[in-house]
Amino acid sequence: MSTLRQDPTTRQWVIxxxxxxxxxxxxxxxxxxPLPERDPACxxxxxxxxxxxxxxxxxxxxxxxxxxxxxxxxxxxxGGDEPPRRTGSPMFREMPGVGSHEVVIExxxxxxxxxxxxxxxxxxxxxxxxxxYRELIARPEIRAVVVFKNFGPLxxxxxxxxxxxxxxxxxxxxxxxxxLDVATRYFDDNGVCVYDDLIAAxxxxxxxxxxxxxxxxxxxxxxxxxxxxxxxxxTFHQGSFGDLADEEVDDLACILIRTLTVIRRACGDPDYxxxxxxxxxxxxxxxxxxxxxxxxxxxxxxAGFEIGSAMSINTVPPEEAAEALRAxxxxxxxxxx
Numbered sequence: 001m002s003t004l005r006q007d008p009t010t011r012q013w014v015i016x017x018x019x020x021x022x023x024x025x026x027x028x029x030x031x032x033x034p035l036p037e038r039d040p041a042c043x044x045x046x047x048x049x050x051x052x053x054x055x056x057x058x059x060x061x062x063x064x065x066x067x068x069x070x071x072x073x074x075x076x077x078x079g080g081d082e083p084p085r086r087t088g089s090p091m092f093r094e095m096p097g098v099g100s101h102e103v104v105i106e107x108x109x110x111x112x113x114x115x116x117x118x119x120x121x122x123x124x125x126x127x128x129x130x131x132x133y134r135e136l137i138a139r140p141e142i143r144a145v146v147v148f149k150n151f152g153p154l155x156x157x158x159x160x161x162x163x164x165x166x167x168x169x170x171x172x173x174x175x176x177x178x179x180l181d182v183a184t185r186y187f188d189d190n191g192v193c194v195y196d197d198l199i200a201a202x203x204x205x206x207x208x209x210x211x212x213x214x215x216x217x218x219x220x221x222x223x224x225x226x227x228x229x230x231x232x233x234x235t236f237h238q239g240s241f242g243d244l245a246d247e248e249v250d251d252l253a254c255i256l257i258r259t260l261t262v263i264r265r266a267c268g269d270p271d272y273x274x275x276x277x278x279x280x281x282x283x284x285x286x287x288x289x290x291x292x293x294x295x296x297x298x299x300x301x302x303a304g305f306e307i308g309s310a311m312s313i314n315t316v317p318p319e320e321a322a323e324a325l326r327a328x329x330x331x332x333x334x335x336x337x
Contacts, residue, residue: 005223009194011182014223014312032269035111035160044161046108059124068128069105076101084141084170100136100168104128112162115260122253134242136168144173144280152271154298172280180285187288195290196237208318210325211258214251218259220322225312228267228321232293239279239286263297265328270297
């Protein structure tokens with residue numbers, strides 16, 4: 001029988017309907033073709049650096065054999081640093097598309113992927129995310145910074161070379177504002193962060209926790225909106241991703257590798273979206289919010305009801321998804337440093 005569950009971090013309801021998963025349908029996934037170590041036509045491959053805009057960051061710095069590069073997106077959604085002045089009447093409001101859109105080239109190898117990289121190299125990617133987040137959020141015209149990764153064509157990627165993206169916007173983001181509003185109200189009522197309470201409750205329940213590595217936990221949320229939706233959270237309270245300490249980077253790299261590995265094993269190597277949710281600015285939001293990563297495997301497609309209602313239908317109970325991921329974890333080797 002279907003049930004409705006409420007996400008305590010958004011107050012939104014989702015429909016859990018396992019029988020919907022029994023409907024006849026075509027599987028979304030397609031075989032992933034093998035890739036070469038280097039593609040001469042790929043602008044992100046070594047030797048083609050002149051095909052990207054001038055780089056913003058290189059790891060290691062000033063070395064010809066780089067491991068991570070950050071460059072402006074050649075087709076960026078936002079750019080420039082002029083004042084974000086609004087013009088027009090309330091019905092026809094607009095403003096310049098200022099902000100930033102950057103690409104993090106995660107590896108020199110065209111055929112690389114985060115779940116196959118060493119922990120040390122994934123830590124370098126995470127450090128690049130954090131470095132750019134810190135610099136962008138400090139700009140006076142910026143209100144929010146989003147770190148995200150689209151893996152595979154169903155997730156929206158246009159280039160196979162391993163990369164992620166960072167967008168800085170001059171306005172607050174509606175989805176994040178909703179989370180901040182709920183988190184602020186919860187803190188006002190209870191004096192604690194809703195995410196801290198959520199982690200404690202999930203640890204006590206012991207059914208949706210997937211893995212823990214150092215100071216981080218991965219879990220299937222109680223009101224998951226889609227099959228195998230997975231969250232990674234620090235077990236210590238921290239509002240902004242930019243405040244991540246150097247000593248925590250390795251733990252985050254560890255659980256990121258392990259989580260992506262078990263999703264790949266349990267779900268048949270799906271395309272996925274990865275998003276870092278962080279308090280948008282320094283200040284009181286650090287007290288009420290708790291940054292986290294959400295991974296959404298592309299196993300289903302939202303249809304008319306979901307689009308019209310903004311209510312998700314999930315066909316895989318998160319408890320079953322967590323058990324499948326834990327089983328896959330038992331078969332997976334630990335990441336190497």
